[in-house]
Amino acid sequence: MVYSEKKIESALRQHGYKITPQRRAIIKGIIKSREHLTPAAIHERVCREHPGIGLVTIYRTLETLTELGFICEMHAGGNCRSYLMRRPSEHHHHLICSDCGKVIDFTDCDLGELERRLSRETSFKINGHLLEFLGQCRQCRKEAVIG
Amino acid sequence: MVYSEKKIESALRQHGYKITPQRRAIIKGIIKSREHLTPAAIHERVCREHPGIGLVTIYRTLETLTELGFICEMHAGGNCRSYLMRRPSEHHHHLICSDCGKVIDFTDCDLGELERRLSRETSFKINGHLLEFLGQCRQCRKEAVIG
DNA sequence: GTGCTAACTGAAAATCATTTTCAGTTGGAA
C-alpha cells in the first residue's frame, strides 16, 4: 500500500501548501505508477490527462513531496534522478540492471547493527541510508551470451 | 594502499590506451589525494602542477580509469559526481554529512548473505553494490543546536 | 632514427537536467 491522495493532500495543507489542480494531477500520476520515473517521464504521463502542466511545476511538486517524505529519490548513475511513491513505514532499496536499467525493489536490509557501530565510532547522527545492488538481469545475461 | 602509478599505466597500455603526460599528471593527482574529488576539483589540483590541461581531458581520463576499475565514482545527491582511488581488493562505502558534505569511508558491510538471497530470488548476476549512510556529523550537530 | 596511424588533446559548441526569474493567476483564510 502507498499513501492515499487524501493523506498526502492533508499533509500538504498542514504544512501550508495549497492544493492546486496541478498538484492533484501530479500526485495521482505518481500514485498510479509503480515504477521509478524521471521528472520528464512523470511530466509526459501527467500531460496525457492534463495537458498544459509545465515541467517546472513537476520539479517543484516532486521537491515538495520528497521533503514531506511521500516519495523517494534515487540516483542511479548518469545524471538523472528518478522518483517513486514511498510506502508508509517502510524504506526500500534497489537492485538495478546495469545493462537495461530495470529496477527491482526490496525492503529488508538489516543494517541496524552496522549503523549503530558507525554512529558510535564517528559521532554522526545517522538519518538514513542508501543501498543499491548493481548487476545484470536474467534477460540481459542471456543476450550477452548470444551477442 | 592504493594502486601504484606503474600498475595503472601498465593496465592502460594493456588495454590499448596511450600514456600521455596529461594522463600521468591526472593519475598522480588522484593518487595523492585521499578525499573524494569532483572532476572540477581534480582539474584545479592537477592544473596547479601542470597548467593547461583541459577539463575535458579530466572527464575522459576519469571515465577510462573508472572503466578499468581503478577509481570509484560516487553520487551523493545533487547532480555532481566525485571520484576516489580504489584500494586493491577492497571495496568501501561512505558515511556522508548532509550539512557540510564531509565524507567518512568505511570498508566492512557484511552484505554477502543479502546479496546471495537477492541473486537467488531475482536471477540477477550481482556485480557490486553501493551503500551510503547519511547523517549529520558532530560539528554540524553542534552548530545546529546553537543556530 | 623515420614514418605512420590510431589514439589523444584542448577549445568551443552542443546538450541536457535542473533552477531561477518574472509577471500574471488562484486557493483558501479572514
Next chain:
DNA sequence: TTCCAACTGAAAATGATTTTCAGTTAGCAC
C-alpha cells in the same frame, strides 16, 4: 467578497557533462 501569500508557466539562466573538430603525439613497424 476581498486579499495576499503561494502558485503557475514561459523563458532565461545555470552548471555539469558530452560532442565536435582540427591539430598533435605515443609508440609500433620499418
